[in-house]
Amino acid sequence: MNDPGRRILLGKVAGALGLRGEVKLESWTEPRDAIFRYQPWTLRDAQGREREISGVRGRETGKHVVATFPDVADRTAAEALQGLEIHVPRDALPPAKPGEFYWADLEGLRVVTVDGVALGTVSHLFATGANDVLVARDDERERMIPFVQPQYVTAIDLDAGVVTVDWDPDF
The missing domain is CATH 2.40.30.60 (RimM)
Structure with a gap:
């Protein structure tokens, strides 16, 4: 970034x-x-x-x-x-406002669950009519996680390079 x-x-x-x-x-x-x-x-x-x-x-x-x-x-x-x-x-680009993020700044960040389970890295995000979706990829699979804060995306730490999500790793 x-x-x-x-x-x-x-x-x-x-x-x-x-x-x-x-x-x-x-x-x-x-x-x-x-x-x-x-x-x-x-x-x-x-x-x-x-x-x-x-x-x-x-x-x-x-x-x-x-x-x-x-x-x-x-x-x-x-x-x-x-x-x-x-x-x-x-x-x-101007700095993002507090609590807002440029999608491009999230791409490549590690994605972990609130329990510390690694889900891969942010591949990309896309918009739907209802909400944005964060796509996390690892070597085995791709997960689409609704970008809804704080329900599913609980924390974003750009300095540490981590997005924390409340998401079932098996889903």
Whole structure:
């Protein structure tokens, strides 16, 4: 978590919109248009090639987050951006509020039960309609634990690298 070169995936280019070079973004920031606050972006394609870009402007519409990239003036150029991942340095994000956490900061932490049974490490988290879910993986299995505090996730210690859960290891 303290790696100064660490980057966080904030979204991706979902496709072209219209004829003037605008693109639709998938943004995983809250609110969705906050993605524009964290520039420069590092754009990464499926082959792992990267380039840095600044000056992307945009807005949230009811349905999409729409972006205009510098030097992208037509649909053909916009279509070439589809699938690019948008990364920013972790230290570009503001500190989390007390009791809140960036999902990316939880990934890789050890997961243990309140009784000290190791359940693996946090692989990732995902949202459902009802609550977020923490996915803990070890060599043998994957466990999906509702990210409900303090009922199931009882403690998070970023300094120690541990998430403590009240969860049956056999479930």
